[in-house]
Amino acid sequence: MSQSVFEQTDEKWEDPLDLIDEIEELKKEKDATILAHYYVDGEIQDVADFTGDSLKLARDATKVTTSTILFSGVHFMAETAKMLNPEKTVLIPDLLAGCSLAESCPADKLAAYQEQLRAEGRDFLTVAYINTSAAVKSLCDWIVTSGNAREIVDKLPADKEILFVPDQHLGRYLSEVTGREMILWPGACMVHEMFSLQDLLRAKKNNPESIVIAHPECPKNILDASDFIGGTEKMRRFIESKSEPTTFLVATEANMIHPLEKLGPQHKFIPVPGIMTSTGETCACNRCPHMARNTLQAVRDSLKKNQYEIEWQPFFDKAKDVVEKSLLN
Template sequence: MSPLDPELLDVPEAAAIRDWATERGILILAHSYQDGFLQEAAHFVGDSLELARKAAETRPETICFCGVHFMAETASILCPEAEVFVPDLEAGCSLADSCRAEDLARYQAHLERKLGRRPVTVAYVNCSAAVKALSDVICTSGNARAVIDSIPEDEPILFVPDRHLGGWLNETTGRRMVLWNGACEVHELFSVETLRELQAAHPGAITVSHPECPKPVRDASDYVLGTAGMLKLARETSGRTFLVGTEGNMLYRLRKEAPQNEYVAAPGASCACNLCPHMQRNTPEKLWECLNRRAPRIEVDPEHARGARRALERMLAIV
C-alpha cells in the first residue's frame, strides 16, 4: 500500500469528517468492532446484517466502508451501482481466510457423493464473495437460527466457515449440520478459566458471549448473543455489570448506547485487549485519505457477485 499523503495527515474531528462526507454524497458505514473514532465518523454503525441492510436500503452512489474486506464486498454486491471504498484493502479476516472457494467446492462434491444428494450450504456472512456464490443462503450471528429453521428438517446442511457458531446452532436448533473447521482468531482465544476468574471478581454480573466463542465459554455465559442481541439486552437492562465476550471495541458502542450499565471486557487467554488485528488496520488517517482519494476501491468478480447476491437475498427474504 502507498504511504499516507503528508497533506492529508491533519485529520479533522470525527463529526467534521462525517459532515464533509455528507456534503459529497458519501455514506460512511462502520462495523461495531471499529474503534471509537471511526464509529463516531460513520453515518451508521452496526453488525454485518444491519450494515448490509442499510447499504441495500439507502442505495448511495458512494460508500466508504470501515470494516474488513468481506463486509465491503457484501455492501458492493447489494449496492451494485455504488462505488465502495475502504480505508485499507488489506483488512482481511482469519475466519474468511479459513474457507477457500476451491476447497469448499471440493468438499461439497465429496459430501454429495457420500450423502447421495447435495447438502444445503449455509454460509456465515464472514466469508469471501466466491464462497458466498457457492452457498445456498447466507446468515449472520443475529439471524442464523431463523435461517437454519427455514430449511426443511430432512435436508442435510453444510455450515461454513465457523465451527463454534455452527456448533452452537446444532445445540440450539437440534440439527446435525456438517461443520467447516474454521474459527475467528479473536473469539477463539477467549478462555473459560479467565472468564471464571472475572465472574468471581464481579458477583452478580451478567455474562454475555458471542456464538463465535468456544463451547466452554458459551456454556459459562448467561447469554449467547450476536452484537445486535447484546446491544438490545443492554438497552433493556439498567444498573447492572456486563462481562462481555466479544471483540473489544464493542464496549465503546455499549457504553455509548446503553450507559446505564457497566461493561467489563472478558479477557482472552493470551491477550487482554480482544481487538481484531484486521479491523485495527483501519485508522482515522486512512479513512481521511480514502475519502479524499476515493481509493482503494472494492472490486468483486461479476460472476461471484451474481451468485453471492442470490444467497444474500435469500437471507434478506427470511429475516
C-alpha cells in the same frame, strides 16, 4: 472505544479532532456515506452515518442514496455492500482488512469438499455464515448471520443434511439450539477463539454480581460459562432490557463496548480478557487486527484518494441472489 489519543502515520502524528473534521468535509465533497461496524474504533463509529453488525449494515447499504459508500469494516462486508447496491462506488480504507474466519474457508476448497460429498451420494444444503468471501457465498444455498441463523436453519427441509461453513463454534451452537445435525467446516475467528476460560472465571469471581454476555462465535467452554449468548444486535437488545445499573462481562471484540456504553450509560462493561502474557498482563487479543486497520487516517485517505474500490466480480451475480434471498426477505 479509542485506544490512543493520536493517530500515528508513517510521517507524522495527526490530531484525531482534525481528522474527524476533514472526514466530515470529505463526506460532503465526495457525496459519501460511511458505514462502520461495531468492531472498529469508537471514534470512527461516531463519524459514521450507519453503525451496526454485518446483517444491519448489509440492510443499511441498500438505503444509501449518495454515490459512494465507504465501508469501515472488513473486506467481505464491503463486498456484500457492493453486491446489494451495485451502482454505488464502494470503498474500503485498507485492502488488507480481511477476516481470519472468512479466510479459513477458501472457495476452491469448499467446492472440492462439496464435490466429494455429492460423490458420496449425500443430499445436503450449504449454509454459510456471512463471514465468507463473495466467491464462497456464490457456492452456498443460504447465508446467515448470528442474528437470523436460527430462524433460517429452522425452516430448512428435514430430509436434507446441512453443511455449515466456516465457523465451527457457531455451527455447534446452532446445532444445539435447533436440534439439526450439521457437517461443520473447521473454521474459527482468531479473536473469539482467544478468550480464556480461566480469565473469564477470575473476572466473574472479582465481579460476583456481574452478567456474562458472549457472542456465539466463542468456543463452547466460554458459552457454557456465560449467562447470555447472542450476536451483536441481540446483545444490544438484552442491554436495553436492563434498567438497573448492572456490571456486564463482555466476551466479544473489545470495540463492541463502545456502542454498549452509549446504549446503557448506567451500566459497567468489562471486556473479557484474552490470554495473560508472561508478565501477568492481559494481551490485546480481544481486538480484531483486521478491524484495527480502519484508522481515522485510513478513512480520511480513502475518501480523499477514492481508494480502495470494490470491483464487481463475475461470481457476485450468484452470490447476490443468495444474499438477497437470505438477508433481505
